[in-house]
Amino acid sequence: MPDKELxxxxxxxxxxxxxxxxxxxxxxxxxxxKVYGILGPNGSxxxxxxxxxxxxxxxxxxxxxxxxEEPSAATRKRIGSMIETPAFFPYMSLENNLRIxxxxxxxxxxDIPEVLKAVKLYDxxxxxxxxxxxxxxxxxxIAATLxxxxxxxxxxxxxxxxxxxxxxxVRELIIQQAAAGKTIIMASHILSEVEKVCNEVAILKxxxxxxxxxxxxxxxxxxxxxxxxxxxxxxxxxxxxxPFIAKTEKENSGLTIILKEGFAPEDLNRYAFEKGLVxxxxxxxxxxxETQFLQLVKE
Amino acid sequence: MIxxxxxxLRKTLNYIPFxxxxxxxxxxFIFGIFFIPRVNFNFPFVTILPLYQFPHVWNFTTWISSxxxxxxxxxxxxxxxxxxxxxxxxxxxIFGLSRRDLLVQKIILLLLLSLYVIILVxxxxxxxxxxxxxxxxFSLIFDRSWILANLFIQIFTYLxxxxxxxxxxxxxxxxxxxxLAYRVIIEPIxxxxxxxxxxxxxxxxxxxxxxxxxxxxxxxxxxxQSNGPNGANKPDAAAALxxxxxxxxxxxxxxxxxxxxxxxxxxxxxxxxxxx
Numbered sequence: 052m053p054d055k056e057l058x059x060x061x062x063x064x065x066x067x068x069x070x071x072x073x074x075x076x077x078x079x080x081x082x083x084x085k086v087y088g089i090l091g092p093n094g095s096x097x098x099x100x101x102x103x104x105x106x107x108x109x110x111x112x113x114x115x116x117x118x119x120e121e122p123s124a125a126t127r128k129r130i131g132s133m134i135e136t137p138a139f140f141p142y143m144s145l146e147n148n149l150r151i152x153x154x155x156x157x158x159x160x161x162d163i164p165e166v167l168k169a170v171k172l173y174d175x176x177x178x179x180x181x182x183x184x185x186x187x188x189x190x191x192x193i194a195a196t197l198x199x200x201x202x203x204x205x206x207x208x209x210x211x212x213x214x215x216x217x218x219x220x221v222r223e224l225i226i227q228q229a230a231a232g233k234t235i236i237m238a239s240h241i242l243s244e245v246e247k248v249c250n251e252v253a254i255l256k257x258x259x260x261x262x263x264x265x266x267x268x269x270x271x272x273x274x275x276x277x278x279x280x281x282x283x284x285x286x287x288x289x290x291x292x293x294p295f296i297a298k299t300e301k302e303n304s305g306l307t308i309i310l311k312e313g314f315a316p317e318d319l320n321r322y323a324f325e326k327g328l329v330x331x332x333x334x335x336x337x338x339x340x341e342t343q344f345l346q347l348v349k350e
Numbered sequence: 351m352i353x354x355x356x357x358x359l360r361k362t363l364n365y366i367p368f369x370x371x372x373x374x375x376x377x378x379f380i381f382g383i384f385f386i387p388r389v390n391f392n393f394p395f396v397t398i399l400p401l402y403q404f405p406h407v408w409n410f411t412t413w414i415s416s417x418x419x420x421x422x423x424x425x426x427x428x429x430x431x432x433x434x435x436x437x438x439x440x441x442x443x444i445f446g447l448s449r450r451d452l453l454v455q456k457i458i459l460l461l462l463l464s465l466y467v468i469i470l471v472x473x474x475x476x477x478x479x480x481x482x483x484x485x486x487x488f489s490l491i492f493d494r495s496w497i498l499a500n501l502f503i504q505i506f507t508y509l510x511x512x513x514x515x516x517x518x519x520x521x522x523x524x525x526x527x528x529x530l531a532y533r534v535i536i537e538p539i540x541x542x543x544x545x546x547x548x549x550x551x552x553x554x555x556x557x558x559x560x561x562x563x564x565x566x567x568x569x570x571x572x573x574x575q576s577n578g579p580n581g582a583n584k585p586d587a588a589a590a591l592x593x594x595x596x597x598x599x600x601x602x603x604x605x606x607x608x609x610x611x612x613x614x615x616x617x618x619x620x621x622x623x624x625x626x
Contacts, residue, residue: 105444107625128446138437143364154357155445195445 056083057119058203058234059104064113066099066258073099074258076113081236081251086229088249088266089238096258097238098135101207104236105132117203128156132205136212137192141181145172145191148180149198158199169224170194185212193221197228204228206237210244222248265298276316279305279332280323289326293319305332351454354447358455358462361438362429371425375418376470382414383474401564402482408494409564411475412501415467416561419505420530422463423512427525430456430516440625449620457613460509467505468498500560500602507557507605510612517619550595556604559595 059081066073074096081087089097102108104115106127117126139148149163167173170190175183183191189212196204209225210218225248229235239245245252246266253263280286283304290299290306295314300307310319316335323330362368401410433439439452447455472495479491512529519525533554541552550556595601 107440107443109624124446124448124451127444130446132444134440134444138441140361140364140438141436142366143361147360147364151357151360151442152445154353154360155442155447157353 057081058083059115059117059236060119061100061104061115062113064100064103064115065111066096066103066108067111072258074103074255077255077258077260079253079260079263081234083234084229084232085251086225086235086237086249088245088252089236089255090240090242090245090252091238091255092240094257095240095255097240097255098207099258100255101132101134101205101236101238105130105134105205107134128199129201130203130205131196131198131201133192133196133209134205134207136185137188137195139180139188139191139195142179144177144179145183145194146176148191149195152195152198156199156201162198162200166194166197169197171220186214186217189213190217190221193224202234204233204235204237206235208239209237210239210241218244275336276308276310276319277302277305277332277334277336278308278319278323278330280328280330282328285328286323286330289323289328293322295319295322351458354451354455355458358458362459365429365432368425368429371421372466375421379415379418379470380474382417383411383478399482402478404479404483404486404490405493406564407475407479407482408497409562411471411478412497412561413563415471415501416504416558419467419508422467422505423508423529424526426456426460426463426509426512427516427529428522429459430513431520431522431525434516434520435522437625443625450617453613453617453620456513456616460506460513463509464502464505468502471501472498497561500598503602503605503609504557504560507553507609507612510609510616511553514612514616514619517616517623551604553608556596556601557608559601560598560605 057080059079061077061079064077065075077096077100079087079089089100091097099108103110104117104122106122106124115122117130120126140151143151145167146163149166150160153160153163164173164176167176170193172187172190172194175187180188180191189209193206193209196206204225206225210221213221222244225235225237229248235248237245237249249266251264252266254261278286278290286306287301290296290308295311295318296308297311298309308319310316316333320330320333400406442452443449475495476491480486483490512525515525515529516522519528537552537554541549541555544552550559596604
């Protein structure tokens, strides 16, 4: 099943800076084609995690694999990464800087103009990197990740330093790349960004994984219903065939349900009644990323 | 390897201070060889012409070139520390180079600079020799050209020092000062306080000895002998003033050991260092 194909597998990764634990026992899995968000406040270990995954830092313990292989320079070539503020040779033109990227990735210079156009820097291709504004530098960083058309993009705070228009553009670019089939792993502390772009998310705080899963289940502002009935097994039976349920999860004595778009709790209640089931309890929870996030981070 | 060479060339040749310094090095070297000695050497009975003739010209040009080594070492320090400042070492790792690749890139740079110097010295020596020598034979021309190979090793060693210092300190000014302090103050002081027999075993001694300086005194003496009757009293004055040190093969072996140590330490730093 293509859904199950993992491009990244992280097992019990830990890293400390002297006495400070940057990440501890982090385990995550990213499937092919996913847009995976790593969400957390500043200092939660996002950049440390991505730095280890891209080979800049060594972990203290734990392991990870890309494409099921041991990480190496060769696997890094299949990944387009941008960690923190992108660094380029300040005295060289954008074009020349991207040529170095292409030479490292051994992929030829053909897609450089296209990549520069994608981030709207084509007109500045002859300018020196040092003459760029912060937002432009960030965009060139994203352009560099696209050189050689890698299978995976690793982006650390990709909209950092951009103005609202730039943020929207970068977001659009990420969505386009995802639509083209790329796997994207993105760190961010901006809730709305993850909510709009990602379909899976891991939430970090102080280097500890608080929660991980489907963004729709975990985060999206959709109605989450908790329902109960006297006969739990009947409840499960009936709800299994319900056409307007997006996701069901068993919880204690009841079910947690996410409705498909356009359906309301009344519809569910009516459906249950028609099938001969009387719901004893319906609790509607409006869960947004914000509440979920704050709730998790407070714990 | 070719890939790393291409990347290093693109990085280096596009760096304007590099171009300026290399041009400056070139101009000053030519100036140093062909103009400065003519100004200073105006003594009676003494001619510096033999310095420009085969085979002495090889010693002379390599000796002159050694005064300019420091500028190339500082250039290496500058280029390496820039990569730390601009965080481009880290960025190249992210793009897919290995830590070993980063070191190999820099070694390529050192080899290219050493190659540049021996080409420059080679051309200068042959040109000058052909112009000024009275007698030109094939063996006379190439008799001492082995010195170019030694020069290559010597410059490469010094540049390795520069590389290691910049990897340790990451800062252009600190690395430069520490290097100069080591070369000019620290090592000489330690050396002077050592028994005579240990002195040839210091890096700047055995590396410097790879390219013997022109035997100016004995050349002058032989000149005086032929020009005047009173010059022939002290035939081994030169040998007394410039002790021979170790045999050449020992210098070479010590230098190769030194290069291995310098590069191993550099590799160790590249492997251990967190590039964040």
